[in-house]
Amino acid sequence: NIVYRLEPGVAPGGGALWECSGAEAYGTVARRWPQTMSAELFECKLRATRCTRVGPTEAVVRWEVEYIPAKLRWLWDLGQAWPGVTVTTYDVLDRMGELSRFSWKGLFMLFFRAATKGEMRLPAALIQGTSKLRFVVVEIEESGGVSGGDRGDSGDGGVGGSGSGDERRNSLFLASHEETLDLVRCVNTGAVKNRRIARDLLEFLDARKPPDTALEAWDNAVEDAVQWTAVPGMGQFDVDGLESSEERSGVYADAAVVLGFMVVVVLTFGVGFGSWYVNGLKNEAIMRQMLDTGAF
DSSP, X not given: OOEEEESTTOSTTSOOSEEEESHHHHHHHHHHHHHHHHHHSEEEEEEEEEEEEEETTEEEEEXXXXXXXXXXXXXXXXXXXXXXXEEEEEEOGGGTTSOOOOOHHHHHHHHHHHXXXXXXXXXXXXXXXXXXXXXXXXXXXXXXXXXXXXXXXXXXXXXXXXXXXXXXXXXEEEEEEEEEEHHHHHHHTTOOOOHHHHXXXXXXXXXXXXXXXXXXXXXXXXXXXXXXXXXXXXXTTOOTTOOOHHHHHHHHHHHHHHHHHHHHHHHHHHHHHHHHHHHHHHHHHHHHHHHHTTOO
């Protein structure tokens, strides 16, 4: 009877975020979740990074899921369609303790690097987790084994000397599977200040909605177990632009950079257009003068 628990101990009352028991229920989620992640998480890549045997019947598997957040898909599509540009990704987990805000300067540098170096670097979402697997040893009797006469000249090499050909062997069967996500612990302990990383976690948990579970019920379970509303900028009444004075000054600095760039573009375009327009007027005046004087 296989028991599966997702994030044991985080739910109110010390329970798991979600759990199931039975080989059939476990097989359903084992088949469903890789499919839903591939379908709902753009450019999803699942990797096992380490597998360690910690006991005769226990193993620990470290894994990670990388994908492009839905809000950045348009940049991915743009980079793929941009001739001569290669899209690369990197994770931002090292910035989980930093307050995040939108940066016009960062967006400008993204396009500037793509135009000058042919590389568009996008911050991908990275979810890391741990699976603890516990097995039980079951002795299985198999019939049709090698008979005693086939094992040696004496003919008495069968199991128990009966010569029936039956064999016994020990096999490992999965008994329990516990899964934890690093970011859940980091969010609940207050280590995550970056709302972008909190949103990545929520997007991943949306793709891990259990079968036969209503979306509203799953959202409520996640909200009760994961304190994501405590992350700055993720609260119900948090509004972009109402940050501290330091954050506002950073926004103003980015805006100044973008406005300066736009002014240069407009002036360059305006000078070129104005020069073309003035030359056109001069040519038109010369033609009119030639017609008036009878040059043609």
